[in-house]
Amino acid sequence: MINSLFFLPFIIVPLCIITTAVLITYNNIRQVKEQAESRKQAEQERQLETLDAQAEARRWLERLGSEVLTTDGIDPDSKNLIATATERYTTAQTTLDAAQTRRQAEIARDIAVEGLHLMRDARIMMGQPAGPDIPPL
Template identity: 45%
Template sequence: MGTVVLVVVVLAIIGGILYLVKSAGDTKRRELEDAKSEARRWVERLGGQVMSLNGTDTASRQAMADASERFTAAGSQMEQAQTKEQARQVTQTAMEGLYYVRAARVAMDMDPGPELPDLTGQSRAGSVSEERDVTVEGHEYAASPKPGSRTPHYYPGGVVAGRPVPQGWYSEPWWKPALVAGAWGLGSFLLFDAMFSGMHGYSGDAMGSAYADGYQDGIDAGDGGGDGGGFDDGGGFDSGGFDAGSDGFDAGGFDMGGFDF
């Protein structure tokens, strides 16, 4: 009798474990499908804008090119998404693209459309609130709250490699090498300090974070012999992904096909 009871108890425990495992698997599948459905909605919304809207000047054309890149990246990410976290990254990428669409519409004096949810780190990064023209290590940079022929590159704002980059318009996409490498080069704090120090809309906490990171970069470089991915002696970013002599970013170094940014 005791043996029978023991067998029944063991079978009940095994059955309970199998039920819990199946329930957990079903929950994960539902969460993934829900996340993919939400992501698909944003990707389709972005695709409609990319297909129907064409830029009319340098700033709007550049913004739409960036939106198109995000659309391509989101589509590739969707094909690879196997977890709800990856599906949510698809949503984030598509939202970034829609921010570029809004920027293009603003550049063309059009209604920007409905407000979008905040991107990750966007509120922390703040926004460019005034015109800035700076020279760092012999290279000229400009930032503006508005699009223009001198500032055709838009960034929606967010944290790049641990540092906040404000929403605004810039003379060149100087943040993209850090997006690719996942780290800022030596001397990058000089650019942050010159470009954003004292600017309303860019928090002191953000600048302090950039300073702390830059200080640590210097320590790490001293231990490791330096990092070839930072500013070069000629005054611009080196050729490891960004060409300071052109208007944009070398697409060969910026992988839009996966979950790299």
């Protein structure tokens, strides 16, 4: 009769190898899933940042549009400033419509703010109040 302890290593070693392989595979699958979830969450955060930046740009763009539509120049210099502000409005609108990233929306916002500064200069030149605060350039 062959000693049963003789076969024990031939059973335990393969079982240990199989168990180790299963654990390593499970761990790798879990890590891949975590990385995919992390990438998905980062993409969602980028999309929200873009939407926030677009809303901020739209806010300043609407204000510029309102000012451009309701202000008429009284002399050539103020008319030129208003015309330039109108160009900024159009450029900001086009830029915002094409914006797909946060930075592109921020550029549209900056263009609109530049137009608001031009409108402020035109109002001051015409002897009107400077108007509400606007962000610095």
